[in-house]
Amino acid sequence: MNSKWICIVYSVLVLSSSLYFGASVSPIWLAVATACYAAAHAFDKLLPARLPIQLALLVAVHWLSGTAWCIPLYLLQMCSLFYAIPSFRTALQINMLLTLAGIAVAFANRAASFETEVTAAYSIVSCFLFACLYRKVYSDIEHQKQQLTNEKKHLSTHDALTGLYNFQEFHKQMEKLVGSGEPVILVLMDCKDLKSLNTTNGFQGVNKILKQVAQLLRIIFPEAELICRYGGDEFAIVLKTDDVDHSIHSVTQQMAVEFPKLTGIEINFGIASYPSDGMAKDDLILVAEHNLYMMKRDSWLKREEHMLRSEKLRVVGELASGMAHEIRNPLTTVKGFLQLSKAGHYNIEPWYDLIMDEINRMSMLTAEFLQFSRPHVTQFKIQSIQKCVYRVLSLLDSETTRLGHHVQFDHEEEPVLMLMDHDKMLQLLLNLVKNAFEAMPEEGRVHIRLYTLEKQAVIEITDNGKGIPESDLEKVFIPFYTTKDSGTGLGLSICHKIVQDHEGTIEVESFVNKGTKFTIMLPTVGTKQPEAAVTASGTKISV
Template structure:
């Protein structure tokens, strides 16, 4: 036993002191009592002694009686503290200690002449030893209580989540392993709270923590018979339920989580379930199946959200188009209405305003035609045709207008014929719109440059002018329907161009420097029948000026 050396030292001191002061009535009996008492505290010997404690206490009393020395008091006190500290019941320890002190008092009184002073001294010593032993017992008891409390708290912190009070991830796996080993029918449910992380920006992390605590408490209430409820991750929870009827339990859990839980918490959730032994017979099998179900529900939820956003975007675009169309048509109608009112005042003579009325009607017709062309699905006729031939056709159509305005058009391309799958009419419309816009952007005589070259599998058409350019703040708006900076424009021209490019699976980009000019870059996929074409910069160039 640890600390036995203390008993051995005190035994030797008691024996030596008694022999030195010649207090022992029988030195041989003293030595024998000392040796016997000392042997009961040697580790290799005391394990073979039956009723070890009773033997030790008896030999202690014998040692005291043989030595007649008060130096035995520390040995009495050590045994009394040991009794209180041990596993013996409290009443037994008190009785044994009282018996020890009674034996001490009898031996002490027998060794001295009887008087009241001696009696008081002996009683005081015995009472003090009892009090010290009891205080030691209380001190040790308080330490043990605190130790148990700390151990319990440490265990709780190591197995529970500090925020929600549920079992944590590690404890979940540990207990889940034990539940699976029992081979009982259980259902594992993994729950993920949707969009909870996004609430950090609006509610702050304290608000999100409050929601998580509420969700955890609600899960405890909704599933009071659950074998296990834990916080599986940041915003994920796991529940394990015992079930005799799997399908009925699955339906009940689905109803609670899909309907009741969102109503009570205000947050949507995704969840996946796995049943033992239908979906697996090991912990990892069940977790994989449940996580797969959770992922599929997340994916379905994401697809629905994307569909809803796409539908909302379409409705927004339709609203913008309708608003723009109504605005553009209202102006000519207001003008025509005013002229008709004037004609009524002039006895319905509309001759003075006939040309103006017709201009407004033609404007509405043109606007309606462009809008229908922009929005109405049309039949396309795609054929593999030459891009160079399409650009040459545009140049010939604009020849007279180019001469009238005094502009120059330069077409630069290499000697190879680049072909692509196109609707020629739409491609002509695209190029005509862009070149005409370039003409309108140059109030004075200017240069329009058209470059055609191949870039890998794509054909690139660049149309640049030397006009007044577009402010940087307006570059992002030029493809928006009905947006225009012209006094007489409809705002649909570039929108139609953008749609034509998209229909041909290409891209259109714009660069502009105020007072220097604008460049549109169109990238279109070629037909795949072209020979390997080097980049434009390394090819021979043919320049045609109009």
């Protein structure tokens, strides 16, 4: 039930009480005034000046009724005035006049005693004060309601972290800007490596950076029609322009130079202009996202190129350092023997063999290093791996007998064919089997197993030697790394390179005092050799 129906009900109660107690001097006019007052509330929307009519009728009903039962009507009417009239001063003035009119009627009623009149006046003044209090409470509630409405609207259209427009509002505003037909520029930007900072700075540190980016965008583009957080670490800026080419050049300069200089954050960005790049919002966004992707791609390629160049320089430095270390040792020996020969009047005969051994060692070292590092041509032909393994066993037959080792070779009956360089494959297998011989005590066992697995030839070379410590397994393929008293440390590195040249993989598994197993996986060309494959060959230059 709203206030107007409460006023109607109370007016009927005032009429009834006045007639029942005989307080009215003119019951007929009281009934007419009450009916008019109730109609003024029931049909208030049809009256052109309802408030003055309602107030006048209220005073008339009060005067004709001769009772204090009208006090609630004064309170309801005053509260309604504060609610209906936006201006507080105007509503206050009207309510003061209504209060004075009510006090005047209370004192003009001759039938009432002085005490009754004072009580009625006191009640009317209290109604006025309560109405003012109602206005204050109502105003506070409306203010809080408006704040909540504004906050809700802001949260629905703005990003909570940066205070910029969010993704949904961006599309709405962008639709309006494009619909206006004025030339605009859309810029989509993405902050590089910002996600990776979560691990170092934490999400709070990254959030702080995003806030700074948003503030800086407002400073750099104060004339922007629209700045929004497009998503994550991406932002969008929309600018109106009369000269599209000049604006694009200016924006590119600010994004590529000024923004990174001020923030220390590298960015990628894509630009699209209306109407040259599209007549619809989605077309502009598509062009800008494509340009952003292309810039990201170029940036990624440059970074990969830089990392590859740095890695090459690092490897060259390690190789040079290792080579210098390995050559310095025999040079120091030769230098010492020459100094001794000088002291002995250049008689080098006692040290001749030692000097020649060191010189031969340097020659072998430089030969292996050149073989490892320089580009070389490999001749690929389709051949059987079994024949290659049998060739290795025949070459090592005398050494196997001399050392007392036993070599076992297990393979499939069908020939396993692959495109390979026969000499390089021999070198690979010889190096691995010789390493197995050196790692084993007398009467050791070497097991070579060959089988196919998903179009891959798998060669396993297992020994029962002393094994390799777990801490050294990751280093066995590093150039110049060796645990032998005599050796260059390039043997397994060369093996690794040969396997890579054949587009295969090599793995090592070892247990101390139990043995080591090398597993080589190489691509095959089938188990049966076609006639056309007999002459198939190719040349490949490996670096």
